[in-house]
Amino acid sequence: MDIPFFDLTRQWQYLQDDVLAAVREVLESGQFILSEWVTELEQKIAALCGAEHGVGVANGSDAIFLALRALGIGPGDEVIVPAFTFFSTAESVSRTGATPIFADIDPVTYNLDCADVEKRLTPRTQAIIVVHLFGLAADMYEVMDLAASHGLFVIEDGAQAIGARYRNQPVGGIGHVGTLSFFPTKNLGCYGDGGMVVTRDADVAERVRILRCHGSKKKHHHSVMGINSRLDALQAAILLVKLQYQERWINRRREIAALYTEHLSGITKLQVPRETPGCYHVYHQYTVRCDRRDELQLGLKSRGIGSNIYYPLALHLQEAYADLGYTEEDLPHAEQATREVLSLPMFPELTDEEVHQVVVAVREVLGE
Numbered sequence: 622m623d624i625p626f627f628d629l630t631r632q633w634q635y636l637q638d639d640v641l642a643a644v645r646e647v648l649e650s651g652q653f654i655l656s657e658w659v660t661e662l663e664q665k666i667a668a669l670c671g672a673e674h675g676v677g678v679a680n681g682s683d684a685i686f687l688a689l690r691a692l693g694i695g696p697g698d699e700v701i702v703p704a705f706t707f708f709s710t711a712e713s714v715s716r717t718g719a720t721p722i723f724a725d726i727d728p729v730t731y732n733l734d735c736a737d738v739e740k741r742l743t744p745r746t747q748a749i750i751v752v753h754l755f756g757l758a759a760d761m762y763e764v765m766d767l768a769a770s771h772g773l774f775v776i777e778d779g780a781q782a783i784g785a786r787y788r789n790q791p792v793g794g795i796g797h798v799g800t801l802s803f804f805p806t807k808n809l810g811c812y813g814d815g816g817m818v819v820t821r822d823a824d825v826a827e828r829v830r831i832l833r834c835h836g837s838k839k840k841h842h843h844s845v846m847g848i849n850s851r852l853d854a855l856q857a858a859i860l861l862v863k864l865q866y867q868e869r870w871i872n873r874r875r876e877i878a879a880l881y882t883e884h885l886s887g888i889t890k891l892q893v894p895r896e897t898p899g900c901y902h903v904y905h906q907y908t909v910r911c912d913r914r915d916e917l918q919l920g921l922k923s924r925g926i927g928s929n930i931y932y933p934l935a936l937h938l939q940e941a942y943a944d945l946g947y948t949e950e951d952l953p954h955a956e957q958a959t960r961e962v963l964s965l966p967m968f969p970e971l972t973d974e975e976v977h978q979v980v981v982a983v984r985e986v987l988g989e
């Protein structure tokens with residue numbers, strides 16, 4: 622039997638009754654944009670992230686963009702972004718008119734390397750975006766200290782890390798603003814696009830609320846240039862159903878990760894993900910490292926096992942950023958990661974038997 626990299630149809634089997642009931646309730650209400658479901662979700666997600674305010678938006682990319690705008694970031698400003706993340710972390714900076722400045726990553730955690738960030742600060746730097754990549758919290762104490770000593774904002778891109786913790790604090794509510802994505806494949810995903818901004822700062826939350834609604838607080842009165850970026854009622858109602866499974870799903874992801882690690886850590890050619898002390902990893906991805914990565918991926922594919930490369934090209938080398946003038950070797954750890962990482966099948970419904978099959982296949986391909 623083939624093993625998919627990711628499969629949402631399995632959870633549909635046990636979610637369908639509750640989801641369909643929730644969808645019916647929304648359809649019968651006639652309320653589709655924002656609504657009581659969005660408000661309830663905003664409160665619950667904010668609490669989960671240790672923040673006081675949640676603002677539902679159309680997707681995780683808009684969440685970053687609106688967070689930056691709410692902090693007053695725009696043309697002429699620079700924002701530090703890791704070079705190894707999904708494109709939209711940087712793209713959202715560019716949409717504000719500010720310039721992303723790429724920093725290198727720690728080769729073990731794949732998260733921002735603060736020493737490298739420090740070298741890239743200039744008088745124009747206004748903020749640092751940390752990404753809790755693959756579900757592992759970045760070193761927030763270090764980032765917050767660095768930001769405080771230079772008067773910078775910290776935005777936590779928690780798209781892959783809802784529920785993750787850093788020294789017992791949930792991610793999202795540690796920095797000045799946190800952003801989330803509810804893209805269907807995320808640990809908490811809806812059935813379409815969705816996102817949220819979370820923050821402890823009431824003023825920032827209020828600005829995001831205005832910006833997500835065409836810059837308007839009072840209907841047909843527009844105080845600033847905003848956009849249309851609202852979470853809709855259907856997605857919020859679906860997310861409220863899924864939220865009840867959140868803890869169970871994270872526990873299962875962690876069990877799967879522990880199984881992989883137990884059986885893969887003896888392979889000399891392979892580096893398994895490491896859990897940083899004090900961090901609660903939620904394993905959005907289980908990403909291994911291997912200098913024979915492409916061969917490993919092909920070998921798994923020929924055995925019917927899915928895998929994915931997150932990410933095959935660092936952001937500073939993307940064509941869209943050619944005008945920033947970066948070249949190869951500028952951010953060596955990020956570049957090396959793009960050549961060596963491979964994410965293995967990971968979703969809560971994956972069975973132990975399937976994990977074992979993946980392990981056997983990895984060993985066969987690498988000859989260990």
Ligand SMILES: Cc1ncc(COP(=O)(O)O)c(C=O)c1O
Pocket residue numbers: 680681682683706707709710752778780781801802803804814815816
């Ligand atoms: C790290 C990271 N940031 C931002 C995003 C953007 O989220 P969305 O796809 O909801 O716009 C994603 C996911 O796609 C992501 O993985």
